[in-house]
Amino acid sequence: MLWTLLNKPWLAPVVQKVQLFRSPSRDEVYERCVEAAVDAPPRAHKLGIRPGASRRHVFNDMHTPEYRAAVYTKVDGALQKTAYDKAAVGFERVRARQQAAADQTEWPWKVVCSVLLGAGFIVLTTWGVLALLIALISGSLLTFILFWSGTAVWFNLRYCLIAGSLAISRVGARVELGYRAVLWGETLHDDGVVPVMDAMIRNLLGDDPDSLFVPQGTSTGLRAPRAPGFAIPTEAMEQLQRKLSHLDEGTIAVCGPRGVGKSTLLENAADQADFGFVAQAPATYAPHDFLISLSVRLCQKYMDYENYPVPEFARLSPFHRLLQSTRRRLTALVRWSSFALPAGALLVLGVSSAARSLYDQYKNSATHTADTAVHAVHAWLREVWNGDAVVTSVLVIVAGIAWWLSRHDPWIPRSLGRLWSRLGAKLGILLALASLGSAFFDPQIRQLAQHVHLSTILVTALLAGGWFYSWTASNLAQSRATHMEIGYWTIYASDAFRLLAAGLGTYLVYILVRTPSTYALLADTDNPSRLAGMVAGALLARAAGWKPRPAKPHLVTRCENHLYRLQTIQTTTNTLSNGTAQIMSLGGSHATSISTVPPNFPALVEEFRDLLTEIADTLARRKKRVLIGIDEVDRLGSDAQALAFLAEIKAILGVRHVYYLISVAEDVGAAFVRRGLPHRDVTDSSLDDIIHVEACTLKEAKTILDRRSQDHTVHTALLAHSLSGGLLRDLLRYGLQIEEIQVKTRTHELAHIARELILEELSETLAGFRTLLGKQQWTHDTSGILSDLRTLCGHLKTSQCECTDGPLRQALGEFAHQPADARPLSADIADGARQLIEEAAAYSYFSLTLLEILTAPGLDRRTEEAKAEGPYGALERLAEARLELTISPHSARTLITRIRKAWSLNDSPTIDIFGPVLRRWSCPLHGSDSFGRRRTRPSRDPRLADPSDRH
Template sequence: MSEEFFTDHESWTARAALAVLVDDALEDYEISKALRAEELRAADARTALLGDEALLAKIRMIQDRAEAAGPTRRPRIVEAPEVAWLVFAVLLGVGYLALFRAAWPSLPVFLRIFTTAGLLCVLVLSAWLVIRRAPVLLAGSEPGKFGEARFGVEMLRLGDRWDFALREVVLPELRAYLTAHRKCCYGTKLAFDDQQGLYDEEDLLIVPTASAKRLRRIIERADTGAVALGGQRGVGKTTAIQSMRRGLIHGSEAPAPLVVVASAPANYDARDFVLHLHALLCKAVLDLVSEEVGEPTRSRRAAVRTGLRGLANVVISVAIGWGAGGWLWGGSLLAFPGELWQLLTRDWRTPLLLWTSQPTDRRIALIIVGLLALWLVADALTVAGRWLARAYGRGRHAELRELLAESREPLDRIRFLQTHTSGWSGKLTLPAGGDLGRTRSTQRAEQQLTHPEVVASFREFARRSAATMRDTGVTDRLVVAIDELDKIGEQEKAHQLVNDVKGIFGVPGCLFFVAVSDDAVVSFEKRGLAVRDAFDSAFSELVRLEPFTMDESRLWIAKRLPGIQEQFSCLCHCLSGGLPRDLRRTTIDMVDVTTERYQPALSVVAGILVRTELAAKSGAFTGQARGLEHSDALAELWSKLLRIPESGNAVELAALAAELNQGATQDITDEVNRLRWHSSAFVLFSATLLEVFTEALTEARLTDDLHQLAVARRHLALDPHLAWLTLVDFRKARDLALPGTD
């Protein structure tokens, strides 16, 4: 056969696999619900995905990897519930039929009719169970969504990567299709269908930003090294780290990594911080490995207690059965066991006649004894099963059990000084009344480890844990995330902390993420120049988290407030500057407005949110002014700052912004001048928001240039002069009056 045939065959299998994967994805409940909510047709989504050549290329790459790995299909594990149902169905039918045949000759007419009807019901039930459960076991594949077996997976050249292709390739593309074709609502009356996830992050609520995609690629490909997470405060570094811990940023075919999160202390000791990391890693390994191995082996004392408890249950059950049965049997207690045994051995072939030939008291006795016997047999089988499972687990998880022991040992000695004393003494009494004595003791105290020893101990444990869990298939790698390093006020302390702990970086199978400040980002980006500092030498890669774009903010809000109007989403984006933390706060404040007003207008909502910001910032400006040295310029500025809360509309705020900006210079070392720029730029920003977000903001005027207001909001914290210039340019483009002009 020609090479063209094989190429066409590979393309055909890729398209066939993609078609089946898309069909499976469209059956997902969340996807179906989203399609109905957006009023989209499943057939249109299917056609769009099948025509995506990039998606088809991803499927072919997965097929090539599956073939390169060879026939590594995992052995089929027969599920215990399926086998149990089949055994129950067979025993139910066969047992009832045997009893029916044995008791038929001696049954009266009415019982024959009743038992015949029961036989038909039992046979139908048994056949239904066999027909429903047997195909799943015979097919050699997992059951589908509705219980049916799924065939033909091997023919599509995906092998064990079927679930990965569905979960990490097709479903994200389908969600992207839903995002691109989502139904946008426009209007100037605030209304939404429901609110969800305003305080929590869920997988379906995460906005797929470029930074999140890059983090996912790093986790997929890198198994060692240190990565710096940069960006200004509130951009979402902590959220990204928590998403790693919850497994939301993970797209590899391997098991999700074990993530350990630690917060960098403001006042730290390097040795203590590494010990803290070591303890957190030990606890995380203990939790994960204990869950994988199962319940840890009990102590000998606990095993003795369990055995005595089981023996007591047996004795109590036998005593209850003997006493109650003997009393109901009508004979003596001593004769009851013998009579019961003779009756059972004589009539065990015809249990129905055994039951019908006995008086009522003896029937009750038989029920009590039978139930107790069944309970004892079930208890014995349960204990035997546990012992067999434990014995099997010891051999199967030998390496993991060794790792458990190695994880417990550091926890016992970290931050504790262990002291052990041993000795002997003796005394010899002499005949004359004297005595001789000698005492000898030895005291051993474990000395505290030095910082290099602590680092070496952490590296060895991390390397051993990563290798063991990777070899046993528990997890692919370890991830240690150090958060809040950017909150250390002095940059020198942050540099010193990185210098002190970077010795733990570079452990094979262990990836480190560290949240750093903007200054660290700048210093890292200067690499290659004649500048080299702690951050440049410690980190192998930098991921800068950027604020949301306007589309990302609108999508973030739309996921949490379905049916909300786009004008209000843009208002929250501009007020927050696109910073995820501030966007959440602003959205919550906007939702709170609806608790007191029914469908408030855009201008009303904007006025409430802006005036709340003005009140808070006015207090901050006056507080900053109190700390400055008194001067004529400060006194003049002070009187203007006190007018900020009194300004009620956009025109008054724009005029006040011009007054605050009078006399401003480029001298950033002058504290009064810096306060003048901050206050005037923020007041002008507030006035611009009130002028733009009114009922006149129709869909046609909802353009991308509104994002400049969010950019100006971010500049307020870094460079208020640049924020002022950005606002002036925006007002020119929107034909708004410039500050200081009539």
Template sequence: MSRRRPRPAWQVADFFALEREAEVYLAAVDACLAMPAVARRLGVRPQATAENARAAMLTEANVERAVAPCQATQERFRSLLKRSERQRQRLDYLHDRMHPLTALFCGITVLALLVVAFSSWPIALAAALAPLLTAAAIWRHQVWRMHVLLNLREWALRPRVALLDRRTAWAAAAWSRDLQGNGVRPLTDRVVEALLGEDHDSLLLADNFHGLRSPRNPQYVVESLAARSLTRKIAQLESGGTIAVSGSRGAGKSTLLETCAGEAGFAVVVQAPATYSPYDFLLSLYVRTCESYLVHMGHVPPAFLRLSPLRRAARQLLPALRKGLTALAFGLAAGSLVILGLAATVRSFTAQQWPTVRARAVDLWHEAVAVVLDIWKGERIGAAVLVVAAGVLLWSLRRWKRWRAIREGARVVLVVAGVGLIVATFFSLLGDDDLRTLVGEAIGKTDGKADGEGFFLLFVSLAGLFNLLIEQPWEIRGRILLTQRWRRRVGWVLFLIGLVLLFTLPLTQALVADPENPLRLTVALTGLMLVKMVTWSPVSPIPPLVTTCRDELYRLQTVQTASSAVTAGPPQLLTAQTTSLSTLPPNFPELVSDFRALLTEIAAEQHRREQRVVIAIDEVDRLGSDTAALAFLGEIKAILGVPHVHYLISVAEDVGASFVRRGLPHRGVTDSSLDDIVHVPPCTLEESKEILERRASGLSEPYKALTHALSGGVPRDLIRYGLRLDEIEAKTRFVELTDIAEQLILEELSDTLAGFRTLLGKQRWTERTGTILVAFRNAMDHLRPTCSCGSTELRWALEHVAFHDLRGHLSEEAAAEVSDEARELLDEASAYALFSLTLLDIFGRGDFARRRDEAAARGPAGALELLGRARQELEVSPYSARHLIGSIRTAWRLQEGPAANPLAAIPLPRGTECPRHPRVPA
């Protein structure tokens, strides 16, 4: 009988030819439904449950859609599955016909083999005949013979069936992966969206908010139009320049400066002080530049305040001492080995050549001494005159410009001589008759086999050497076989093994054993020493600029004092005088000059390396006013304009406007301080979406539009409102756009009106005008409950502030007592309340997608982009913002006036109980 698996619970047998296919598809559906991105969306609405999604995925139409993109892998799996089923049925058929004679024959055979292995040959021969006799008896009986053959065929079929089952399992896994990646997963998303309803984008189901929690993390930075513009301007100013980065607070100026600094070869980012002193700022920038350069070159900046003189000296001497001891240890070991190997050759050469050389040197010495004595005694007048002339000529040649050329020529001659000695050593091998004889004898002894072995071992050594030189790991089809570390180890092993075995060949031994080889080595080492002696120069391991930076740090951060004692007077009256010298800190002009000189050297070095130097001065807009910022630029103007140095300075919008309108009507400090300016505008809606998608993946479009509208496209506020979404969801467990939008908008409105009330409290009020503050307070009290959900009273209060003039309840005399500043604050608060009410009407109602499409079809005023512009316009003027908000409300078909009587008072605040989400008793 064939063993069949149980049928699945759902009826898809008509679609799948085999039940195993249905099981694989069902497992793929369950895996896709269990994915976090899908499981997060299940259960948020009543109809969007895992059971409903699973049932929808098992309908025949959806099964066809899911399987259609994966037909190739399905056909392979189906073919193997059918073959496996057929072989399995055949194996079951053979298994049912198992005969006892087969087991008996196998047992006799095993027993006979044991007896043959452990007995003497007569008994082994008798035991070997037992299986043969049993096989003959079975073979003579037709029925027995058929059963045994069937059993043997079953045993031969089992490995084949096991292998086929393994291949079928692999094909099933491949089809399952294909289904999850290309078939079931995309269809699962569409099914879940259909279960969630048409307005499924209004659910807050972001994958994570990790990027919002790390606002300064560079991996979440999105390249903007301002960043591309700044890159182009820096590239255009190849020889350096000063570029101002202007924009409102939170627009991303600091991030832009840090990004450009990170792409430069050497960069220094400093913050402008809130209360600045030009000298202190330049001193701080000078110190920061020196420390940054030391870190850039891999050195540790000195800590003068934390280290005692003894520890500081030890910190400087220990690395040099450690390096010297290491070189001494290796030098002694290497020199001992070289001397041991060449000692006999040098002694032999000295014994043969030294007498002749010594005799000739002694003769020359005696002749020179005799000439000097004759000149001293006055016996050689002509020679004395020549000596005097030579002395005068030598003194006159002390500044001869050709000495450098002569020294270079001597160095070239020595290098050529050293290289000649090394080359002559190798050519001497070709002309050695004894060596050729030894090589011929070695080749004759090996019968020509040494050539192949030598070439093979030489190939092994060269392969190991090549493996040491390459840097890439060994890969096959993207799979790393050996990493770089293990590849180097294998290379060293191959190189050393090939080299060692190469010296075991007779031919190599004959070449190495030549008696003149030590002399050749001596000559080659002598040539190498000549070349090394000429080309060696005592270069300090510490670059000069590093030393300069350390000296400057010592000069700028410490006070140097020197003292000396002098003893004067006769011995019986000893007097002591002590003189003390103390260095003064550099003044501002000297500090500017030294800083420019150091920065010029650093920039020249980086320019030779084709790297860029960037000095970024951030937070200039913290100085408080455009006048203070312009004064700051005028003070630091002295350090600008260094060749190949790009200064990036973040300034406020008014300073940037001063540069843009240069010469109208007169020129200011920005004309001579700045070379160009990059304006960082607020983000557009598309840029805000890109930022939020990078930092909070999975966040739907309505929430991106809401945060963009509240922030006005300012990246810092955009990130802050994104975090508020996460906070509200964690606090209230709301996932619907209507609930979250009301909570976020009303909380922001409450904080903003509280700020306006604080500013209004600083104005002068009377008994008649104080009713404005009462109305303002009553409107704010509607926003104080824990759950700031909409209610009739709340909307009435908001409409009263947004559409009405709070001064309308006053008489003409009382209204005239309100100051212009208070009137402006009231108008700004009213405009912001109207903006918040507009956001509530747009995002706080259901069916957002349909209303968005209808508003966009009515004209440009219905675009979501315009909400961010309205928020930006509130910072310019409340009156122009009201005009823009009015056009937006018209496009969205929102009411253009209050529903309540304009002269009616604001209703009393509601209680703390939420009308939409009542508190459930415990």
């Protein structure tokens, strides 16, 4: 169990510090730093995967003179190293002096010093400080006599005492050395060992070290794509913040392709706003229902912003609601009483004697003072009533008028409340301190305190300090939710500290009660009064911070009424009847029923604008910003439906101090950008500005994956970015799919993972194209392309590994170059089928290019060579080609051809796309024996100790 606990990752830094403190020598510090670095998960998971890059190789190479010198060169001149060297020299000097003194004496100095210390402790605990002082004086006199006589006893005793005193200095120097070793070890590990070891591991891994994908189970952000807290600053976010900072209000459209991250942008902007929310546009065209939903959302959000509960509309009868409310109140009352009544009873019982004593002592004087005050007030009222005090009457009239005029602005109660909140806490603290301080001026307590032993004071102080530390630590641990898992048990630090505080407090009370000297102090007759004064002061200080709940704001009431109007149908029935009490009587009855009418669209728009305007004006006076996001407008279908939707809700836009963010499709954004060319539409009068959300760059894609997962490398980010085209939604999906393929294939090489992922996506895509082509009209002469596509799909489904990819290579190469083949497509093929064939072939051409680029060895080297060929060799072009496929297969094929030329790829349909890969990389299913080759371990090169030297 202990070994399992010590191997916990969160405990590894603590264990390393303990080991450095225990073994502070230079070689041990270096050894511990190397072990900690090589066993760290980011490096340990990469070792042992490729030949020649195992833990044993790294550990042995780090102990060679070349790499050791490289490590110390990295941290040369560090302040921690200077302090460590100084502490090491100081410790060696003290140890040498102490050893020299120990060699001079014939007696065992440890035994002599232990006997002297033990005797002094026994004298102190048995007879007190005075006896210890007498013993020290006697011992000093005896030592002087031995010195004067010059005996061997003095010589041996002298050097024993010198060795003992130097032993204390040695312990202090050893503690200093251990502390400096811990600081020096952290610097050596972070700034020296880690960068040198990372460079060494990259060298040992050989070509393309970033192509090694080793997941460590830290991809929680990929498993929950919509989880909050993973947004990173992008160009679109910065552009939106700039536009919001230059506008006081307005409507801004956010356009871009689906999946690019428009929803994330809107949610992030709403979270950063002082008052904001995002509403989802309806999938079907229903502006009235959308505006009702938006109004309800506005009311609920504002009531929550003002910390008022949203009303729950009745679903039960009034009697059941009354029973539920009564049950809740009774439950709360019982729980409160179970604590309040026993506490109050114990408090009253404890202070009853002191209260009666104070009452008997001050009863007569308090009664006389009260009678005098009553008579004075009565005389003053009589003078005013009889008209004898004219000036006082005028002042009373003025005071009455002032009080009536302050009914709209109760400044007098508010001023009194402020005065109470400022002075009440100070009065309570002074009362508590005065009650506690009275004990120090009590002669009886001061006399009894002289009989308390020093050991009792020390024990009491230690217990009190331990209790205070445990109590504060429990509160701190509870706020941080610190816990430790031991097997199936989860131990929270707050519970452990709370239990420790309870034990120390109980033992402290036990010690105080069981010790006669402290019991006499606790038994002082004035202690209940002092404690009551401290409790009263604490309650007074606590009551000073209480404030009555302010009245419900007018806007909150209006929001509640608006919610009732929108979400309920209210019916009122009035019945009037009359009659006589005689046996024969005449009577009548009349009933009236009134029902509210749901608001129509114009009335709903007017009420929404009025309510939003009042909310925005109220928040604007507080320097707050209101932001409303309307998402998923591009789900309405065509751009005509989206424009019609904007035309309907245009009436709610343009509210003062309100920002609207509306996510629209690229067609609507293009209509706004044209600015009325050739004609104007609703976007010109509805939108104030527009933001185009572009696909993320490769650098942003790597940052996004790093934020959500610590496992992805530069090359895996390149694979996900290329397949997704930079669209955020697809990027996260492919990032998670890469991890799923790694678990399925149990391979760590990018070449194998890229092959599986690309062929899997290609298989699903071509299957979808084949389904669409099946709806077209075909003849015997034109169905050859369907046979070729069926053959390719069959090869994609049956291909298990690279060893059997010969037929797949041939079929994929022929279909990918279909439009560029010498045999053009038959003229009898319909235009719709021809378009689908060209799109499928262009996507196959793109997949073929990714396979040839990402599955061949030497990706880093070939990347530099492609960049040297021109702009089409940049890695960003692969994602651009994927996005271009959504526009036109012809322009995409042209771009892909230029990319292939920059990467020196052959355009022949019979090219051997997998041959070079199979000759260089081992098959994940059959191992390296299938190809008869195994990679050799790279040679050591200490020059690669610099992490900036990547190749």
